[in-house]
Amino acid sequence: MTNTQVTLIQIDNYGPWTVTPSPRREVDLQTLQSRLFADLSQQFGNNGGYVFFTRFDNIIAVTNGVDVSDHARIQESMGNRYPVTISMAIGHGPSPGEALIEATALLQERGSAQDQDRTEELLGNALGSEDRTDDDVHIAHFDVIDATGKYTDELDAFSTFIQIEQGYATLMQHLHDEYGGLAFFVGGDNVISVCPDLEEAEYESIIKHVEATADVTLQVGIGTGTTAHDAGMAAKHGLEECRQKGTRIEGV
Numbered sequence: 001m002t003n004t005q006v007t008l009i010q011i012d013n014y015g016p017w018t019v020t021p022s023p024r025r026e027v028d029l030q031t032l033q034s035r036l037f038a039d040l041s042q043q044f045g046n047n048g049g050y051v052f053f054t055r056f057d058n059i060i061a062v063t064n065g066v067d068v069s070d071h072a073r074i075q076e077s078m079g080n081r082y083p084v085t086i087s088m089a090i091g092h093g094p095s096p097g098e099a100l101i102e103a104t105a106l107l108q109e110r111g112s113a114q115d116q117d118r119t120e121e122l123l124g125n126a127l128g129s130e131d132r133t134d135d136d137v138h139i140a141h142f143d144v145i146d147a148t149g150k151y152t153d154e155l156d157a158f159s160t161f162i163q164i165e166q167g168y169a170t171l172m173q174h175l176h177d178e179y180g181g182l183a184f185f186v187g188g189d190n191v192i193s194v195c196p197d198l199e200e201a202e203y204e205s206i207i208k209h210v211e212a213t214a215d216v217t218l219q220v221g222i223g224t225g226t227t228a229h230d231a232g233m234a235a236k237h238g239l240e241e242c243r244q245k246g247t248r249i250e251g252v
Contacts, residue, residue: 002094002095002096002135002136002137002138002195002196002197003064003092003093003094003127003131003132003133003136004062004064004092004093004094004095004096004099004136004137004138004194004196005062005063005064005065005066005090005091005092005099005126005127005136006060006061006062006063006090006091006092006096006099006100006103006182006194007044007049007060007061007062007063007066007071007088007089007090007091007103008058008059008060008088008089008091008100008103008104008107009040009051009058009059009060009061009086009087009088010057010058010059010086010087010088010107010113011036011057011058011084011085011086011113012084012085012086012087012113012116012118012119012120013084013113013114013115013116013118013119014057014084014113014114015057015113015114016114016116017083017084032082032083032084033053033056033057034056035082036056036078036082036084036086037051037053037056037059039077039078039081040059040061040074040078043074043077044061044063044066044074045229047063047065047066047070048064048065048066048226048227048228048229048230049061049062049063049064049065049066049227049228049229050062050139050192050194050228050229050232052182052184052186052192053184054184057113058113060100060182060184062096062137062194062228063090063126063228064127064132064136064137064226064227064228065132065226065227066126067126068090068122068125068126071088071090071122071126072122075088075120075122079120085119085120086120087107087110087118087119087120087121087122087123088121088122088123089103089104089106089107089121089122089123089124090103090106090123090124090125090126091103091104091105091106091124092127094196095179095180095181095196096180096181096182096194096195096196097176097180097181097182098180100182102124103123103124106123106124107121107123110123132226133226134224134225134226135197135224135225135226136225136226137194137224137225137226137227137228137230137231138194138195138196138197138198138222138223138224138231139192139193139194139195139222139223139224139225139228139231139232139234139235140181140192140193140195140198140203140220140221140222140235141190141191141192141193141220141221141222141223141232141235141236141238141239142171142183142190142191142192142193142218142219142220143188143189143190143191143218143219143220143239144164144167144189144216144217144218145217145218145219145248146217147160147164147188147189151163151164151189163215163216164189164216165185166214166216167210167214167216167218168183168185168191169214170209170210170213170214170216171183171191171193171206171210171218172184172185172191174206174209174210174213175193175195175206178206179195179196179198179202179206180196181193181194181195181196181198182194192232192235194228195222198222198252199252200249200252203220203222203249203252204248204249207219207220207248207249218248219239219242219243219247219248219249220238220239220242220248220249220250221234221235221236221237221238221239221240221241221242221250221251222234222235222238222249222250222251222252223235223236223237223238223251234251235251237251238250238251
């Protein structure tokens with residue numbers, strides 16, 4: 001059984017801030033969001049975590065091994081460096097989806113994301129060492145088989161983007177709805193998913209569902225570890241085995 005720790009990071013009162021005292025330039029907002037995400041990715045990454053941008057004003061991190069004091073230090077750093085602040089809530093559970101539901105509920109109980117009085121909240125508890133094991137985190141790293149030959153070198157860039165995004169959307173929804181997994185597009189033709197403990201037959205079913213629904217053929221490397229970094233690196237090696245052997249699933 002997995003025991004995933006997930007942190008929901010939310011920019012405080014961001015919607016009203018973007019139009020106060022008047023609407024701000026979109027290019028400035030996009031730049032701020034991307035820099036904030038990059039800094040969070042680096043700081044949590046230095047502690048073995050993975051960070052995913054989702055909607056940018058809401059960011060999801062897999063934070064096994066990152067304690068509350070680490071969260072507080074990162075939160076303070078962001079507040080000192082940006083014109084906006086962030087609130088964070090930590091949840092954990094036997095599936096990533098359940099962990100995120102717990103974290104989300106903690107933040108929602110403290111008020112709306114657009115509540116100016118809800119500022120720099122840090123909620124929830126990190127997993128203690130006595131609750132952690134060597135295989136708490138399961139990462140599945142998917143990519144599209146021969147994306148360059150089938151799409152990049154054959155279609156215009158936007159048509160390729162649409163095709164890849166359709167595959168991602170199908171995978172994201174199926175993993176979440178059927179298994180409680182959280183899948184995130186990370187660029188190119190790559191999707192990283194935080195999963196519960198799944199069998200090889202379940203990964204085969206997932207790949208077949210995406211192929212049948214979106215006409216996108218996937219391969220996947222799976223890794224486990226104490227932290228997202230450890231599991232993610234094992235998944236990357238599994239994906240390389242797929243590419244070398246011509247297989248669809250490695251690392252289960």
